[in-house]
Amino acid sequence: MGKLLVWSLFVLMFFLHQDFWWWEESFLVFGFLPIGLAYHAGFSLACSVLGWLAIQYAWPEELEKFADSDDKSSHP
Amino acid sequence: MTTLIVILCYLLLLLSLGFFSNRLFRGTSKDYFVASHSIGPFLLLMSVFGTTMTAFALVGSTGKSFERGVGTYGLMASISGLVHAAIFFLVGIRLWAFGKKYGYITQIQFFRARFESNGLGYLLFPILVLLVVPYLLIGIIGAGKVIEPVTAGAFPLLFTDPSAPPWLGGIPPWLTGLVVSLVVLTYVFMGGSRGAAYANTLQTIVFMIMGLVAFVFIIDGLGGLEKAGKVPIRVNESGLVVQDFKFDKEKDQLLENETPKVVGKVLDSENSNLTDQQPHFWREPTTVEFKKKNPKTGELIPFERELGFAFLTFVTYLFIPLSVGMFPHLFQHWLTAKSAKSFKLTVIAHPLCIMIVWVPCVLVGAWASGVLPPGIPPPAVLSAMLNLLVGDPVLTGLLTAGVLAAIMSSLDSQFLCLGTIFTNDIVVHRAGQNKFTDKQIILIARVFIVVIVALTYALAMLAKDANVFDLAIWCFSGFSALFPVVFAALYWKRATKQGAVASILAAVVTWMYYFHLSGYGGEYFVGSGIVPAAICFGASSVAMIVVSLVTSPPSLKTLGKFFPEIDSTS
Numbered sequence: 203m204g205k206l207l208v209w210s211l212f213v214l215m216f217f218l219h220q221d222f223w224w225w226e227e228s229f230l231v232f233g234f235l236p237i238g239l240a241y242h243a244g245f246s247l248a249c250s251v252l253g254w255l256a257i258q259y260a261w262p263e264e265l266e267k268f269a270d271s272d273d274k275s276s277h278p
Numbered sequence: 279m280t281t282l283i284v285i286l287c288y289l290l291l292l293l294s295l296g297f298f299s300n301r302l303f304r305g306t307s308k309d310y311f312v313a314s315h316s317i318g319p320f321l322l323l324m325s326v327f328g329t330t331m332t333a334f335a336l337v338g339s340t341g342k343s344f345e346r347g348v349g350t351y352g353l354m355a356s357i358s359g360l361v362h363a364a365i366f367f368l369v370g371i372r373l374w375a376f377g378k379k380y381g382y383i384t385q386i387q388f389f390r391a392r393f394e395s396n397g398l399g400y401l402l403f404p405i406l407v408l409l410v411v412p413y414l415l416i417g418i419i420g421a422g423k424v425i426e427p428v429t430a431g432a433f434p435l436l437f438t439d440p441s442a443p444p445w446l447g448g449i450p451p452w453l454t455g456l457v458v459s460l461v462v463l464t465y466v467f468m469g470g471s472r473g474a475a476y477a478n479t480l481q482t483i484v485f486m487i488m489g490l491v492a493f494v495f496i497i498d499g500l501g502g503l504e505k506a507g508k509v510p511i512r513v514n515e516s517g518l519v520v521q522d523f524k525f526d527k528e529k530d531q532l533l534e535n536e537t538p539k540v541v542g543k544v545l546d547s548e549n550s551n552l553t554d555q556q557p558h559f560w561r562e563p564t565t566v567e568f569k570k571k572n573p574k575t576g577e578l579i580p581f582e583r584e585l586g587f588a589f590l591t592f593v594t595y596l597f598i599p600l601s602v603g604m605f606p607h608l609f610q611h612w613l614t615a616k617s618a619k620s621f622k623l624t625v626i627a628h629p630l631c632i633m634i635v636w637v638p639c640v641l642v643g644a645w646a647s648g649v650l651p652p653g654i655p656p657p658a659v660l661s662a663m664l665n666l667l668v669g670d671p672v673l674t675g676l677l678t679a680g681v682l683a684a685i686m687s688s689l690d691s692q693f694l695c696l697g698t699i700f701t702n703d704i705v706v707h708r709a710g711q712n713k714f715t716d717k718q719i720i721l722i723a724r725v726f727i728v729v730i731v732a733l734t735y736a737l738a739m740l741a742k743d744a745n746v747f748d749l750a751i752w753c754f755s756g757f758s759a760l761f762p763v764v765f766a767a768l769y770w771k772r773a774t775k776q777g778a779v780a781s782i783l784a785a786v787v788t789w790m791y792y793f794h795l796s797g798y799g800g801e802y803f804v805g806s807g808i809v810p811a812a813i814c815f816g817a818s819s820v821a822m823i824v825v826s827l828v829t830s831p832p833s834l835k836t837l838g839k840f841f842p843e844i845d846s847t848s
Contacts (some may be wrong), residue, residue, distance in 0.1 A: 215360055219352070220593055226549050228559035234507040236559035236644075239348040242356040243637050249359035249629035256367055257622050266618040268842065269375035 204259025211252055219245060279432050282449065284675025285425070285682065288484075289461050292686070295477050296465025306716050317475055317614040319623040325475045325611050326624050327631045328482035328687035330362065330602060332413070333420025333657075335635055336489065336684045338747035340663075341656025343643025349561035349587045350643070353595050355636035359629030361599035366628065369603045370612045371621050372768050376840065377613040385609045385764075386703040392767045392840050393775040394832060399703050401779060405760075405786055406606050406699065410692050411734060412753040412799070416746045417689040418738035421458045422451025423657040423746070424681050427665050428674050442658075455738050458682065462689045463731045466697075467724050471614055474690040481683035486634060488680025491673075492664060493638035499525070499667030500645060501532045509648035510558045517544045517552065519566055525649050525666055532649075541652050542568035545582065557585045558644035561592070570653020581653070588807030597811040601757035603764050607688075607695035635684075657746045697727035741799070749799045751809075755792075759785035759814035762822045770826075771841050777826030784821035788814040 224237050231240040317325070343350045373388065382388045385406075386399040426441055426448040434447035441451065465473050500506040509532070511519050520538035525531070544552060547564035557564045563586040569578040602608055615621060639660070646659050654662055660681065668674050701723040706714060714722070741749075763781050766773035792810035796802035804810055831837075 212360075212364065216596070219357055219360065219596070220589075221352070222589055225589060226551070226560055226562045228555050228557075230507050230559070232503075234503040235641075236348045236556075238559070238561050239351050239637065239640060242352040243633055245352075245356040246359045246629045246633035249356070249363060250626055252360075253363045253367075253625040253629065256363075257625060260367075261622075262371060262618070265371055265375040269378040269618065271379070 208252070208256045208260045211255065215245075215248065215252060218248075280671035281675040281678065282429050282432055284672055285679050288676075288679035288682070289457065292461055292477060292480075293464055295480060296468045296473050298476070317611075317620065318616050319620045321475050321479050322611070322615050322620045323624045323627055323631075324479035324482040325614070325687075325691070326366075326608065327628060328478035328485075328684070329607055329611060329691040330358075330605075330688075331482075331485075331632075331635055331684055332688035332750070333416050333424075333681075333685045333746050334750035336485065336639055336681050337420040337424060337657050337660055338416070338750055339636055339639040340643040340646070340660040341658075341745070342747045343558070343640040344646050344650070344654075344659045345583060345585070345643075345656050346587065347558035347561065347585050348640050348644050349592065351636055351640045352561075353587060353592055354598065355632050355640075356629075357596050358599040359632050361596065362602050362632075363625050363628050365600070365603045366612075366621055366625050369764060369768060370608075370624075371618050373609060373764075374612045374615055374618060374621070380839075383610070383613065384699045384702050385604075385606050386699055389763070389767065389778065390703075392832075392836065393773075393778045394836055395775040395778075396707075398775060398778060398782075399707065401782060403699060403703055405756075405782065407696060409753055409756040410606065410696060411737065412749050414689060414692050414730075414734040415738045415741055415744070416750050416753075417685045417692075418455040418459060418735060419451070419742055419744055419749075420657060420746045421682055421685050422454045422738075422742065423655070424661045424678060424685075425449050425454040426451060427658055427661040428678050430665070441655075451742055452739055455735055458686060458689070459731050459735050462686050462693060463728065466690050466694050466727060470720075471610065471694060474694050475611075475614060477690055478687045481687035485680045485684040485687070486631070488677050488683070489635055489638060492668070492677040492680065493642065495668045495673065495677075496642055496645070496663055499530075499532070500649075505532065506641075506645050509645045510556045511541065511647045511652075512538070512554060512556050513544055513552045514538065515553050519543060519557070519568070521648050523648055527666070527669075530669060542566045556644075558647050561586045563588055568652035570651065583652070588803070590805075590807035591803060591809060594807070594809045594812040597758050597809065597815045598751060598754045599758070600761040600811075600815065601754040604757040604760040606699055607691040610695050610698060611691060655743075693727050693731060696730050697723035700726045744799050745801070748796075748801045751801075751811075752793055752796070752799055755809070755811035755814060756785070756789045758811045759789050759818050761815065762819040766822050766826070767840075771837055772826055772831055773822060774826045774829045774832060776829040777822045777824075780825035781818045781822035785814055785818040788817045 221241055227237050229237055231237055339350055376388060386402055390396060390399045426445050430445040430448040432447055437447055437450050440446045440448055465477050497503055497506055500509055509523050511521055514520050518540050519542035520540050522538050523532050523534055526533050545565040545567050549562040563584055565582055565584050567580050567582050569580050572579055642663055643659055646663050650662055664674055664677055701719055705722055763778050804813060
């Protein structure tokens, strides 16, 4: 369930990145930040939160165990 | 001269760090190439971030925003925050696991084993070198462009042929490139990957702090944040492009022009509401005719520039950041990690670090349009703004050292990585593991690094006027076209050796075709704005799928090795 949520949010983020609705706008947020830049700065923050969620709910614990296990029978 | 002394002090600090890391060097090739898998979360974040952020991030983003506006951030930075973090998570950790378990040091070792093919390594090696070289070039070219303006006037009798008349007496790009190459070469030579990780950490901290300090001083020079927001060029009611302000060096103050200074005119725009708008703040494509002065005759020459981005360009740019999945130098950094947990901080903090560096750069580039001549070369915009608005030579030296730090923190990893893959994948692979001692292996890597540094320096001098941003995009496009190879290798059991070869060839042929059409490194779009990387990626993916499906699957032994039942994502 956690992994499904993370991957769904990931796909949603791809769509949210295409902010065509503000493509022609140039108004300033906080008096200095153009909306097209402010939105994408917020997007970067959201990416960081998504990374945290991915670590919480989709972290591949098994890969670490696999890497640290002693079985190297198939060493190249 | 003071500025130059500060920069030289910083370079000496880096050299001393190389000597320090040399004292920690354990003398083994594994320590030289992957720091004996001992790098923790913070060092990993700093070295991965420092490696991916180069002249492209500071010099390139500021210059691109000066040319095209604030859409530059969404185009590269915010999508990279999403795609890079996903690749660290999906590709980086998995490759680290295979690398640690089976003892891989390079990408090619992994691909040879996964696709059961020695020949694949020989095919991939020259392609990786070919694609890393433009990345190296932008570092050396970017360094040269930054130092010359800030040292203008230091040696007027010695350096009499500047790139632009106001920079007479500044350190010429050929000398900056030479010094930067030698400094990076020295600490990589001595400290290997551990030295590169320490130097990257120091340099990443330096360039992030100095970037923010520069931003604060530029804001101060422009009279505060709100005033800065009014500075970029504006379109008046007649469709003329005007600068409303000028910076008075003597009064050290931003002054409003009595009558707006006309610097260009709008030729074409899809935006219906242009009057009193600042074109650098929207993203709708707008063609403007500017004029620039011929440095020899003083004559004003018209030139066209398109501000903003076609929406199709913006969407297809998402293919560019996929390149991090195939960067050989990043692969090597991943393998230095002590454990998979070391990646956690990188996954969370990487998008934030990108934001901290890129937002100020993109703003400065847009603001620069209002106070700098439109014809100034884009890579020189950042240092020209520092020179114009930050009067103190010590501070200018520190800020320039920050820019150099960003550049060198990528160069070191790339030089080291090329030495590593040549030594391990070509020399040792051909001769056999027991043919050389550890000391000989390290010596071979060091000699190859010296050769690559010399070659890169020579090429950088030939391509000294290339656009840093565009050249970087070509490099990233090539690596993103190869991304299907690594993704299929990790997640698709049916991917075969023949599929991988076809995928690599499709990527290279399409990349070379478009690179040729671009005039070897210029900005180029297919149709109404598709970036070539999207098409190269598509061709590479189709080749991988089709050829894999019509050829015999990998052996059960190989599948057991790379697709053990270790998690539910495979």
